[in-house]
Amino acid sequence: MNNDKRFGDKALSSGLSISELKPWLALWRVKGVDAKTYLALLEEFSSPAAVFLAPITALNQAGLSAVLAEQIKNFDHNEIALDLKWLEHEGCHVMCWHDEDYPALLKEIPDPPPILFIRGDRSVLGSLQIAMVGTRGPSPMALNTARAFAKSFAAFGLTVTSGLALGVEQASHQGALETEGATIAVAATGLDRVYPAKHKQLAQQIIKTGALVSEFPIGTQPKPEYFPRRNRIISGLSLGVLVVEAAIKSGSLVTARHAMEQGREVFAIPGSIHNPLSKGCHHLIRQGAKLIETADDVLEDLGNLSLVAIGNDSPLDKDGVRCGLSIEGDYALLLKKIAFDPTSVDDLIAQTDFTAEEISSMLLVLELQGLVSSVPGGLFYRCSAD
Numbered sequence: 001m002n003n004d005k006r007f008g009d010k011a012l013s014s015g016l017s018i019s020e021l022k023p024w025l026a027l028w029r030v031k032g033v034d035a036k037t038y039l040a041l042l043e044e045f046s047s048p049a050a051v052f053l054a055p056i057t058a059l060n061q062a063g064l065s066a067v068l069a070e071q072i073k074n075f076d077h078n079e080i081a082l083d084l085k086w087l088e089h090e091g092c093h094v095m096c097w098h099d100e101d102y103p104a105l106l107k108e109i110p111d112p113p114p115i116l117f118i119r120g121d122r123s124v125l126g127s128l129q130i131a132m133v134g135t136r137g138p139s140p141m142a143l144n145t146a147r148a149f150a151k152s153f154a155a156f157g158l159t160v161t162s163g164l165a166l167g168v169e170q171a172s173h174q175g176a177l178e179t180e181g182a183t184i185a186v187a188a189t190g191l192d193r194v195y196p197a198k199h200k201q202l203a204q205q206i207i208k209t210g211a212l213v214s215e216f217p218i219g220t221q222p223k224p225e226y227f228p229r230r231n232r233i234i235s236g237l238s239l240g241v242l243v244v245e246a247a248i249k250s251g252s253l254v255t256a257r258h259a260m261e262q263g264r265e266v267f268a269i270p271g272s273i274h275n276p277l278s279k280g281c282h283h284l285i286r287q288g289a290k291l292i293e294t295a296d297d298v299l300e301d302l303g304n305l306s307l308v309a310i311g312n313d314s315p316l317d318k319d320g321v322r323c324g325l326s327i328e329g330d331y332a333l334l335l336k337k338i339a340f341d342p343t344s345v346d347d348l349i350a351q352t353d354f355t356a357e358e359i360s361s362m363l364l365v366l367e368l369q370g371l372v373s374s375v376p377g378g379l380f381y382r383c384s385a386d
Contacts, residue, residue, distance in 0.1 A: 016096065018084070023048035024096050025080040028115045029217055032068045035111040042097065042114065082218040086117075086192055091207060093118040101126055109236040109262045113215035117191045120211035124182050128364055129159040130298065131234045131259070133252040134168025134244035135277050142168060142245035142277070145269060147175035149242065152295035154181025157364040158302075159210065161186065161238050163230060164199055168244045168252075173206060182210040184237065188230035190220035213237075231255040232262075239302050240265035242292065246280030253280050256289065265301055267292045302368055330354070334362050335382065338372055342379035 016024070027033060027041070027048040044062045045051045051059070051072065059069035086092055095102055095116040103125045106112050118125070130153050132146060150160045150172040160176035162169040164185035176183035185206050189195045191214050194203045203212055215233060216226065231254050235241050241259040243266070246252035256266050266289040271278030285291050292298055337343075337351045348359050363380055366372045372380050 018087075020049075021094060021096070022077065022080060022084075023052055024115060025083045025094070025217070026075060026077050027051055027072070029079050030068075030072050030075050032071055035113050035215075037064075037068075038114040039097065039112070080217075082190075082192070083117075086218040091119055092191070093122045095122060095125070103237055105238070106233065106236045109232060109258075111232070112236065113233065115215060115217075117214045117216070117218065118211050119191050120207040121182075121209075122211065124159055124184060124210050125213065125237065127159040127182060127361060128157075128302075128368075129161045129184065129238040130302065131161045131238035131241040131255065132169065132172035132244060133162060133231075133234065133241060133246070133255045134172075135246050135250060135252065135280075136165055136167040136169075137277075138167045138171075138245050139271075139275065139277060142269075142271075143171045146171035146244045147178070149244070149295045149298075150175025150183075151179050151181075153298070154179040154183070156295075156299060157181075157360060157367075159184055161234055163188070163227075163234055163251075163255075164195070164203065164206075164212075165251075166196060166199075168246075170199065170202065172244075173202060177205055177209065180209060184210050185212050186230055186234045186237070187212060187214040188216070188226040189222045190214060190216050190218040192218045193221070195222045227251055228254050232258040235259035235264055236262055238264060240267060240298070242267040242269070242298060243281055243284060243289070244269050245271060245275075245277045247277055248279050248283055250280055253284065256284055260287075265290065267298050267301070269293070299368070330358075331362055331366065334359065335366060335371060338366075338380055338382045340382050342375050342381050344379055 027038060041051050041062065045054055056069045056073060059072060060066065087094060095118055097114040101123065132150060134142060134146060146168045153160055154176040159182040160172055161184040162172045164173065164187060173183045173185060183206055185203065187195065191212055194200045206212060213233070215229070228251070231251060235255050235258040241256055241264060243252050243256055259266050266284060268281040268284040268289040269292050270281055270285065290297070290301060334348065334352060334354065337348055345356060345359055348354070349356060363372060367374060371383055373383050374380050
């Protein structure tokens, strides 16, 4: 009997059968194979299966040390049993580098993870996201601010991405959930556990409208060195990173540094000069981060950044008008169907082949670019004849 049958349609969730997926999982568990090494091997051998079949001489010629080549050849493939067992559960997915739905923005970072483990809705990883990070021991004002900003972002249609940590990140996830918006929690452990454990209920809520994400194989326990690795994914998935409150030496500033290195925008909320937890934000502002007072300040900047997400980087002129804006493909088709009078999403569904989720995502981009506006009742109207 084919053991892959027990997975049903799950075997297709990554575009691969379980037998095809096994080498992907195995190569990621080989000690010494990091993200850059994994992707270099894919470029050289085309697939993980081909890596395992390659002779040691070929692995050496590809730049691997003798030790690492031996570890690949001698890898115990039974180690992926935990991953396979986890995949049998409802809502558990693996996303691979070659998958069509691998997030485009994440692919742009210097060391994107070749494997992502996901609990919840894998499609939310492709949505437009704003990352929110901050201290684990925030002031009451920072907690309220994080929750309020997250609610505004989620209400606008952005996915709020964070790290499930105590404090600011917890409040950010909760704010998005309060508006029934999508939120993504990127973990520094395997997804068979929740860290911190007290956030198990919050994690379950996130799974309902968003996703838990990790590059770490199932069974991985938290280690200090894993959190900076996790942070590069938080920033890599997002259009920009908002630091709500943070000390000078904090993981939040690590995330901000990743964002800067990845070409993402960094936003920071200023605070009292007497509050040590404001010093991190003040430091970032001095380094060029955008000083933020309202959620609208962030949304205004994201109007430019969203162009990059759909492959168009036309700037704004001094009056805030798009210079040489050219909307193509599906976005152009949808824009033609939006009237200058308020139009409902249901009408747009009837006039196109797009799903409600696809239309909502595209409307967000068009609204961020100032081409359409929303009015109460979930209606949208066109702002420009161009």
